[in-house]
Amino acid sequence: MTIAGRRLTPWAAFWLAAAIASFFLAAHGASMTAAIDAGWAMQYPAAWRWPLNAQISAAMKWLVEEVHFHFFTFTEMTRGLAWLLKQPYDFIRSLLVGGFVRGLGRDAVQLLPSLSWLAVVFIVAAMGYYARSWRLALLVAGCFLYLAVFGKWNSAMVTLSSILIAVPLGVVGGLLLGIAGYRWRTFDRVLTPALDLMQTVPIFAYLVPILFLFGFGPVSALIATVIYAMPPMVRVTTLALRAVPSEIRDFAVMVGCSRRQMTWKVLVPAATPSLMVGVNQVIMLSLNMVIIASMIGAGGLGFEVLSSLRRLDIGAGLEAGIAIVVLAIALDRLSQAFAQRSGYRHSESSNYLTRHPWLVTTALVVLGTGLAGLFVPALQDYPASATVTTAPFWSDLVRSINIAFFDQFEAAKVFMLVNILMPVKRFMLALPWPWLVLLATIAGWQLGGWRLATLCLGLSVFIAVNGLWELAMVTIYLCGISVAIAAMIGIPLGILATENAHAQRIVGAVIDTLQTLPSFVYLIPVVMLFRVGDFAAMIAVILYALAPAVRYTAHGIRNIDPQLIEAGIVSGCTRRQLLWRIKMPLAMPEIMLGINQTIMLALSMLVITALVGTRDLGQEVYIALTKADVGRGLVAGAAIAFIAIIADRLISAGAARTRQRLGLA
Numbered sequence: 074m075t076i077a078g079r080r081l082t083p084w085a086a087f088w089l090a091a092a093i094a095s096f097f098l099a100a101h102g103a104s105m106t107a108a109i110d111a112g113w114a115m116q117y118p119a120a121w122r123w124p125l126n127a128q129i130s131a132a133m134k135w136l137v138e139e140v141h142f143h144f145f146t147f148t149e150m151t152r153g154l155a156w157l158l159k160q161p162y163d164f165i166r167s168l169l170v171g172g173f174v175r176g177l178g179r180d181a182v183q184l185l186p187s188l189s190w191l192a193v194v195f196i197v198a199a200m201g202y203y204a205r206s207w208r209l210a211l212l213v214a215g216c217f218l219y220l221a222v223f224g225k226w227n228s229a230m231v232t233l234s235s236i237l238i239a240v241p242l243g244v245v246g247g248l249l250l251g252i253a254g255y256r257w258r259t260f261d262r263v264l265t266p267a268l269d270l271m272q273t274v275p276i277f278a279y280l281v282p283i284l285f286l287f288g289f290g291p292v293s294a295l296i297a298t299v300i301y302a303m304p305p306m307v308r309v310t311t312l313a314l315r316a317v318p319s320e321i322r323d324f325a326v327m328v329g330c331s332r333r334q335m336t337w338k339v340l341v342p343a344a345t346p347s348l349m350v351g352v353n354q355v356i357m358l359s360l361n362m363v364i365i366a367s368m369i370g371a372g373g374l375g376f377e378v379l380s381s382l383r384r385l386d387i388g389a390g391l392e393a394g395i396a397i398v399v400l401a402i403a404l405d406r407l408s409q410a411f412a413q414r415s416g417y418r419h420s421e422s423s424n425y426l427t428r429h430p431w432l433v434t435t436a437l438v439v440l441g442t443g444l445a446g447l448f449v450p451a452l453q454d455y456p457a458s459a460t461v462t463t464a465p466f467w468s469d470l471v472r473s474i475n476i477a478f479f480d481q482f483e484a485a486k487v488f489m490l491v492n493i494l495m496p497v498k499r500f501m502l503a504l505p506w507p508w509l510v511l512l513a514t515i516a517g518w519q520l521g522g523w524r525l526a527t528l529c530l531g532l533s534v535f536i537a538v539n540g541l542w543e544l545a546m547v548t549i550y551l552c553g554i555s556v557a558i559a560a561m562i563g564i565p566l567g568i569l570a571t572e573n574a575h576a577q578r579i580v581g582a583v584i585d586t587l588q589t590l591p592s593f594v595y596l597i598p599v600v601m602l603f604r605v606g607d608f609a610a611m612i613a614v615i616l617y618a619l620a621p622a623v624r625y626t627a628h629g630i631r632n633i634d635p636q637l638i639e640a641g642i643v644s645g646c647t648r649r650q651l652l653w654r655i656k657m658p659l660a661m662p663e664i665m666l667g668i669n670q671t672i673m674l675a676l677s678m679l680v681i682t683a684l685v686g687t688r689d690l691g692q693e694v695y696i697a698l699t700k701a702d703v704g705r706g707l708v709a710g711a712a713i714a715f716i717a718i719i720a721d722r723l724i725s726a727g728a729a730r731t732r733q734r735l736g737l738a
Contacts, residue, residue, distance in 0.1 A: 084519055091512060099165045099503040106505065114505040124541045127705030133703040137285055151286040158292045162238050168247050169193065170230035190221050191441040193230075196439070197403065204410035216403035223459035224261040225374065225396040232363050232373035232400065235291060236356065240299040243355040247303045248348070251310020252336060261311065268304040273673070273717040275680040276301050276365050278710025281703045283640045284369055294362075294371035298731040304356035309351030313344035335387040349412030356408050360401045364593045368698075374400070379729045382684070387471050387597045388464030394594030398586075437608040471601050494607055497554060501546040506537050513719060520726035528722060532715035541712045548716065551607060552675045555614040559671050562615070563622025564664065568652065570623065571630045580623060594680045605686035610618050613682055618674035625667025629660030659735060676717050690716075 081089065106114045113121070118471075140147035167173045173185040188196075195215045201210035220229040254261035280297060287293045317340050325339040341348070367375030374397050380388030419565075446453025475482075510533045517529035536545045570577040595613040601611040633656055641655045657664075680691035690713045697706030 087515075091515075094236045095504060095508070095512075097499075098505060098508055099500045101418055102503060102505050102508075104246045109601060116557035117506060117537045117540060117542050119540065121538065123170045123538045125539055126702070126708045129704035129707055130702060133282060135286060148286070149206075152288060155287040155290075155292040157298075158238070159290075160296060162234060162291060162295065165237050166231060166234040169234055170227050182659055186446060187230075187445060190226055190455045191452060192439040192442045194218055194221075195442075196435055197407070199435050200407055201410065202408060203431055205413075209410055210407060211507065213403040215409055216399045220396055221455040221569045222459070222461060223392060223396065224457070224462065225377075225393065226455055227373075228374045228377055228393070229396055229400055230393075232360075232375065232397070233369075235295060235298065235363070235366070235371055235373065236359050236404070239295050239302065239359045240352070240355050242295070243299045243303045243359065244306055244352050246299065247306025247351060247355065248310050248341075249559060250303075251307045251507050252314065252341075254307065255314040255340075256336075264307065268307055269718055269721075270711070270714055271300060272304045272678070273714035273721075274707075274710040275677065275691065275694050276362065276715055277680055277698050278706045278713075280365075280698055281701055281706050284701070285703065288371040291372065293369045297369065298359050298362045298366055301362050302355045305354035306351040306360065309354065310344075310348060313347035313351075314340050316347065317343045326667065327630060340513035346412060349408065353405060353408040353412065355714075356404050357401065360397060360404070361591065363397060364591050375591075378591060380445050382593055382597055385597065385601065386464070386468070387601050388462075388466065390597040391467045392462065392464050393533070394591050397591050397594075471598050475602055482602055486603055489608055489611075494550075494554065496610070498547065498550045498607075501550045502543060504546075506542050510534060511536065516723055517719075517726075520723055520730060525722055525726060529719050532719055535715060536712045539708050539712065540707060541690065541693070544688070544690045544693055544709070545712055547687075548676070548679060548691065548713065549726060551610060551614070551679060551687065551689060552672065552716075555611050555618065555675050556671050558611075558669065559615045559619045560622050563619050563667070563671070564626045567623045567626025567664075567667075568630065570627045572652075577627075584623050587616055592617055592678055595678075596681065596685055599684055607687060609685050610679065610682035610687045613685070614675045617678040618671045621667045621670035621674065622664075623667075625663050626660065630656050630661025632663070633659045662732045662735070665724055665728040665731065669721055669728075672720045672724070673717055676713055 089533070103115055106112055116653060117225045137148050142150070145153075170187050174185040175182050175184055194214050197217050198210040198214035201213040217229075220226050250264065267409055276297060279300065280293075283293050283297050287296055321339060321343050322335070330339060343657045363371065363373060363375035364378050365375070367373065367379050374393050374427050377393035378390050378397070381387075442452055450456075451459075510530065513529040513533050514526050517526035536542055566580050568582045591707050595616050597607075599616075603612060637655060637659065638651065641651050646654065677691060679687065680694055683689070683691035683695040692708050693709035694706050697703075697709060
């Protein structure tokens with residue numbers, strides 16, 4: 074079969090025929106199935122559904138109410154664990170904000186004040202200088218000073234208290250699981266799908282069981298944060314240990330290291346630079362959780378963003394969101410600096426003061442500002458009269474934009490809804506579910522063989538038998554359109570960033586800003602400008618998921634072998650031919666992985682956009698959270714995770730085949 078003079082491969086011909094058949098089924102499938110009495114193919118029958126959500130809810134109720142050990146119940150055990158976690162959290166929070174008190178309410182007596190704001194700023198500046206340079210010290214000190222000047226100090230310190238507990242738990246837990254996965258391949262094979270679920274199941278889905286087991290409060294938020302942030306540390310640990318050069322392992326065997334010594338004195342130290350990348354990821358993901366965690370009692374900056382969203386107060390929401398970004402920048406730069414720090418600069422002096430000058434200086438500053446704060450309150454707590462705010466500016470700016478460009482925004486919204494969003498939505502809902510399951514299975518067979526085909530079949534059937542097919546189609550339609558638009562914007566931007574140094578700086582700054590803003594922050598201006606609905610959700614998803622398409626495209630083009638580009642130039646290729654005939658095909662595996670990451674971010678954002686009126690699986694998860702329905706939330710969350718896993722496995726397999734075809738594997 075040929076089209077436009079080009080011969081199609083058998084698989085290309087099959088997918089062309091499948092596309093034509095899909096359009097035919099979307100137009101006539103309902104009448105055809107009605108004529109042959111096969112209505113079950115259009116809508117999965119309620120009588121055939123698997124009542125998994127009810128079974129999970131019953132199991133959770135049994136676990137909470139019926140399970141007893143010798144001396145305590147299961148609930149008492151989980152609440153005891155919550156109490157243990159609360160002790161270090163309360164200590165860190167008292168140290169950073171509020172101080173140490175005895176008693177409650179009017180009877181409370183302050184025993185010791187918290188660290189002064191000047192002391193905290195000096196501590197982070199000293200850490201920046203110790204890790205790298207004065208430039209980093211000034212950057213992180215400026216970030217923390219920003220929090221004080223803009224009146225976000227107390228909220229930021231509450232958030233930092235959670236981070237300082239959640240990150241060590243996530244790092245230590247991830248390190249131990251990663252070492253176990255490195256040692257025992259069977260454990261690693263079992264752990265991998267569990268990590269996939271931890272990363273793809275929406276956090277909303279497991280907030281309900283966490284609330285049941287650990288109660289409402291900051292400890293539940295800590296546990297949810299650790300679950301969300303730990304998987305990258307596990308994966309990085311396993312990969313880093315496997316990447317340790319074999320010569321180092323062989324030398325350790327030759328000198329007689331035991332298995333424990335091999336792990337803790339050879340492999341882990343050798344892999345430390347790579348492990349610090351995992352630590353950095355745990356920090357960033359923990360900060361990404363602060364808003365969602367505020368729903369179950371975490372407080373801090375996340376609660377300010379969430380309450381601003383509920384009031385549609387764009388100024389206050391953006392200001393709190395920017396404060397989260399500023400805190401994230403400071404912690405990110407510090408963790409990266411410690412990861413890249415080369416060795417310990419040891420002083421030969423026997424004098425403690427000369428060996429640890431910064432530690433001693435910091436202790437003196439903490440003590441001095443604490444004592445001075447007893448007499449000058451402004452040195453202890455940043456004075457409220459000296460704070461500034463930009464909230465009215467942002468609110469007025471969005472309001473003026475909305476008034477000045479209302480007609481244009483409304484026209485664009487109506488055009489997209491009428492010509493793109495609604496037709497695609499109707500098309501997806503009109504297709505028989507067995508047909509889509511079949512296509513997913515065939516795609517798995519083509520790209521990954523029978524194992525991937527079985528995975529696609531099982532996960533897609535799970536969605537159908539739990540009565541979530543229509544909601545899944547709405548999720549796929551919104552995700553698909555958002556990812557397509559993000560790719561159409563992101564890939565050209567990635568190309569531009571590699572071809573033009575000035576554009577690279579501008580695009581990099583914009584993408585860094587978009588990537589560090591918390592997901593909830595996107596909803597406030599979007600709702601103010603476009604109201605609630607699918608179009609507003611699509612805009613928020615595009616903004617949130619754009620970064621990987623840009624970064625992976627630029628990364629793929631930059632990593633092309635220079636000799637291949639020189640060969641194209643020698644062959645007489647124009648600049649355009651060099652881009653489209655050489656660079657883009659060779660960068661295609663990386664671009665596909667960027668699309669894969671864009672899909673993952675889009676699906677995670679779609680759960681958040683349930684707050685602005687979408688009617689998809691994300692809304693199902695959010696409704697389950699509001700009703701404390703454990704089974705409903707977990708099943709809907711698993712359905713979203715399975716969509717993500719199917720997309721991830723298919724695209725990863727396609728990228729691997731493309732690498733093999735190009736000779737890059």
